[in-house]
Amino acid sequence: xxxxxxxxxxxxxxxxxxxxxxxxxxxxxxxxxxxxxxxxxxxxxxxxxxxxxxxxxxxxxxxxxxxxxxxxxxxxxxxxxxxxxxxxxxxxxxxxxxxxxxxxxxxxxxxxxxxxxxxxxxxxxxxxxxxxxxxxxxxxxxxxxxxxxxxxxxxxxxxxxxxxxxxxxxxxxxxxxxxxxxxxxxxxxxxxxxxxxxxxxxxxxxxxxxxxxxxxxxxxxxxxxxxxxxxxxxxxxxxxxxxxxxxxxxxxxxxxxxxxxxxxxxxxxxxxxxxxxxxxxxxxxxxxxxxxxxxxxxxxxxxxxxxxxxxxxxxxxxxxxxxxxxxxxxxxxxxxxxxxxxxxxxxxxxxxxxxxxxxxxxxxxxxxxxxxxxxxxxxxxxxxxxxxxxxxxxxxxxxxxxxxxxxxxxxxxxxxxxxxxxxxxxxxxxxxxxxxxxxxxxxxxxxxxxxxxxxxxxxxxxxxxxxxxxxxxxxxxxxxxxxxxxxxxxxxxxxxxxxxxxxxxxxxxxxxxxxxxxxxxxxxxxxxxxxxxxxxxxxxxxxxxxxxxxxxxxxxxxxxxxxxxxxxxxxxxxxxxxxxxxxxxxxxxxxxxxxxxxxxxxxxxxxxxxxxxxxxxxxxxxxxxxxxxxxxxxxxxxxxxxxxxxxxxxxxxxxxxxxxxxxxxxxxxxxxxxxxxxxxxxxxxxxxxxxxxxxxxxxxxxxxxxxxxxxxxxxxxxxxxxxxxxxxxxxxxxxxxxxxxxxxxxxxxxxxxxxxxxxxxxxxxxxxxxxxx
Numbered sequence: 001x002x003x004x005x006x007x008x009x010x011x012x013x014x015x016x017x018x019x020x021x022x023x024x025x026x027x028x029x030x031x032x033x034x035x036x037x038x039x040x041x042x043x044x045x046x047x048x049x050x051x052x053x054x055x056x057x058x059x060x061x062x063x064x065x066x067x068x069x070x071x072x073x074x075x076x077x078x079x080x081x082x083x084x085x086x087x088x089x090x091x092x093x094x095x096x097x098x099x100x101x102x103x104x105x106x107x108x109x110x111x112x113x114x115x116x117x118x119x120x121x122x123x124x125x126x127x128x129x130x131x132x133x134x135x136x137x138x139x140x141x142x143x144x145x146x147x148x149x150x151x152x153x154x155x156x157x158x159x160x161x162x163x164x165x166x167x168x169x170x171x172x173x174x175x176x177x178x179x180x181x182x183x184x185x186x187x188x189x190x191x192x193x194x195x196x197x198x199x200x201x202x203x204x205x206x207x208x209x210x211x212x213x214x215x216x217x218x219x220x221x222x223x224x225x226x227x228x229x230x231x232x233x234x235x236x237x238x239x240x241x242x243x244x245x246x247x248x249x250x251x252x253x254x255x256x257x258x259x260x261x262x263x264x265x266x267x268x269x270x271x272x273x274x275x276x277x278x279x280x281x282x283x284x285x286x287x288x289x290x291x292x293x294x295x296x297x298x299x300x301x302x303x304x305x306x307x308x309x310x311x312x313x314x315x316x317x318x319x320x321x322x323x324x325x326x327x328x329x330x331x332x333x334x335x336x337x338x339x340x341x342x343x344x345x346x347x348x349x350x351x352x353x354x355x356x357x358x359x360x361x362x363x364x365x366x367x368x369x370x371x372x373x374x375x376x377x378x379x380x381x382x383x384x385x386x387x388x389x390x391x392x393x394x395x396x397x398x399x400x401x402x403x404x405x406x407x408x409x410x411x412x413x414x415x416x417x418x419x420x421x422x423x424x425x426x427x428x429x430x431x432x433x434x435x436x437x438x439x440x441x442x443x444x445x446x447x448x449x450x451x452x453x454x455x456x457x458x459x460x461x462x463x464x465x466x467x468x469x470x471x472x473x474x475x476x477x478x479x480x481x482x483x484x485x486x487x488x489x490x491x492x493x494x495x496x497x498x499x500x501x502x503x504x505x506x507x508x509x510x511x512x513x514x515x516x517x518x519x520x521x522x523x524x525x526x527x528x529x530x531x532x533x534x535x536x537x538x539x540x541x542x543x544x545x546x547x548x549x550x551x552x553x554x555x556x557x558x559x560x561x562x563x564x565x566x567x568x569x570x571x572x573x574x575x576x577x578x579x580x581x582x583x584x585x586x587x588x589x590x591x592x593x594x595x596x597x598x599x600x601x602x603x604x605x606x607x608x609x610x611x612x613x614x615x616x617x618x619x620x621x622x623x624x625x626x627x628x629x630x631x632x633x634x635x636x637x638x639x640x641x642x643x644x645x646x647x648x649x650x651x652x653x654x655x656x657x658x659x660x661x662x663x664x665x666x667x668x669x670x671x672x673x674x675x676x677x678x679x680x681x682x683x684x685x686x687x688x689x690x691x692x693x694x695x696x697x698x699x700x701x702x703x704x705x706x707x708x709x710x711x712x713x714x715x716x717x718x719x720x721x722x723x724x725x726x727x728x729x730x731x732x733x734x735x736x737x738x739x740x741x742x743x744x745x746x747x748x749x750x751x752x753x754x755x756x757x758x759x760x761x762x763x764x765x766x767x768x769x770x771x772x773x
Contacts, residue, residue, distance in 0.1 A: 160215035167311035171523040179204035194236035215242030237274035246526035314444035325455040328387030394424035426463030440475035453505035536755035540679035544733030595663035619645035675752035
């Protein structure tokens with residue numbers, strides 16, 4: 001048989017082989033697929049029907065390929081072999097005969113349509129200990145990647161995905177696990193390219209076993225990184241995530257102080273896009289590995305060759321958990337960062353009902369979407385609550401060869417177990433878990449993303465802790481799991497030591513650090529950004545306002561096993577009721593028009609109960625659970641002087657953003673987590689009256705109308721506006737004062753308000769009182 005005839009025969013046999021029926025879905029795995037880039041079974045057999053060895057099959061394939069190429073090139077009238085049109089889904093194999101973006105070795109020159117597809121290599125060594133200014137900007141490199149029908153051990157060792165999540169990962173050593181269980185981490189400063197200074201943590205005194213191993217990005221996702229608005233920053237973020245270390249990012253784009261730059265700034269947008277690229281890359285690699293092993297098992301079964309089942313599966317299929325606080329943020333993630341990664345021709349099922357369910361109804365008007373919203377609401381409030389702000393949802397996304405299916409609500413556990421992505425809010429996940437009495441879908445999560453931790457702290461942080469307490473536990477029901485292919489570290493309950501956790505918050509907080517230190521046990525290490533240059537928000541306070549910061553003495557607190565922090569709660573209440581309140585009542589300036597801000601609802605309840613029981617002062621109280629009638633009555637009584645004291649919570653201000661008028665003395669039971677709230681409260685004494693507010697709105701409306709018509713403002717109008725601005729200062733700044741209680745446990749809050757330098761001085765100096773004007 002001539003070489004030309006052999007080539008045609010192989011083509012026909014390959015076309016017929018791809019029509020083989022696929023296996024049914026397997027829990028923890030994916031549909032089986034026909035053999036990829038291999039000879040048909042008929043060509044594997046010899047002339048006498050005997051099955052050849054794998055080595056002889058490989059030699060035969062190479063000889064046929066070389067002979068066919070020589071014959072075709074030598075014959076002038078040789079007809080080119082027609083290739084069947086294939087569909088490339090993210091470089092993944094499917095029954096259509098597509099290949100996983102097989103790149104050519106770098107030594108060969110490739111021309112025309114058959115040119116090599118590039119694979120991104122992301123090196124774990126990109127996070128260096130150099131200074132931030134000395135970090136190389138070129139983080140992502142393009143390398144060649146062989147993609148034969150069999151993945152060689154060397155290829156596995158060169159990919160961080162295989163090194164980290166392989167069946168015999170190098171990270172799971174008895175010494176490293178013991179160090180993590182003992183909370184023994186070695187920390188040191190590093191420079192996180194694109195995100196500034198950070199702190200790196202490694203278990204014990206060692207270093208990651210494979211610091212120079214590269215994480216490869218499949219070619220279809222590479223183009224999305226290159227075409228992004230800020231490709232360099234996205235590439236840097238992707239390189240950091242590709243190390244599979246735990247990462248805690250906060251204070252991006254000047255978010256900590258409530259700057260207007262937080263309106264989806266470049267850093268936040270880049271890290272969110274990188275998260276979706278990284279998560280999808282992880283899911284597709286997992287799918288590719290299982291499909292390849294399915295092919296090997298099918299090939300061995302047909303050839304009657306015994307083959308030990310590969311350890312490549314998990315308890316359940318979901319691998320990525322995306323924890324988000326609001327529906328609007330979930331819609332933003334999928335619409336702007338995940339759906340654009342779908343290859344051309346991919347059908348996204350249920351996309352229209354999903355967008356409709358996670359957007360505002362068409363008959364509702366969103367005041368935060370108006371162009372004038374920035375003049376009425378702070379920037380962070382617009383980012384948080386524009387769109388659908390519902391906080392109860394849970395759904396999944398299933399990635400298949402030709403379609404992405406959004407498993408919509410209400411989706412029970414059985415449907416979500418067939419998904420690759422689980423996207424939920426803490427409340428939605430907690431309520432569903434209590435209803436179904438199961439958290440089995442969290443048993444095999446390998447990449448956990450928590451975005452919007454600052455908003456979750458204003459919701460219910462216990463729900464977040466509940467989810468992390470149930471991650472990577474052995475499920476109650478096997479759900480049809482094939483234990484012969486289960487990775488051994490799943491059975492040994494060691495999955496939590498390999499899970500990558502990505503935490504995003506607007507600011508650093510004790511709750512975020514506790515989650516990072518107690519629930520992130522990644523043996524590859526973990527990284528936390530370290531914003532040490534907070535400038536504070538004191539410059540936003542009107543000049544002349546007396547601001548007194550009083551440090552609480554904690555000498556009486558117990559200093560063992562974390563009991564000091566618990567004792568601080570009691571000491572703060574005792575300090576406030578026995579020292580602060582009597583001093584407020586004694587002064588004629590502070591016994592009226594005093595606004596007391598309490599950050600925690602727990603402290604709010606304890607403080608109001610104490611004041612009612614002892615009848616110390618007459619006050620009105622507003623919390624996030626107050627009705628509109630109660631809020632209106634309390635605000636009116638305080639403004640008219642019927643109630644000299646008004647107590648409200650930070651969470652109430654976070655959700656409502658009301659401007660409380662009538663206050664001349666402001667008292668902070670503890671500093672708010674959101675630094676901009678401090679400056680916003682200190683601006684309330686200088687708010688204009690309702691009559692003047694109406695006049696200002698009318699003037700602003702006339703100004704916008706004149707600007708749209710192209711007219712210019714006359715000199716008389718400019719003078720009237722200047723006179724009105726002077727009249728706004730009805731309250732003398734000398735008559736306004738502020739008192740703040742703080743302790744050393746409030747350091748993160750304190751530095752966001754007064755700045756890092758001042759915060760360190762205030763906690764180390766001998767004096768207990770500090771005043772700013």
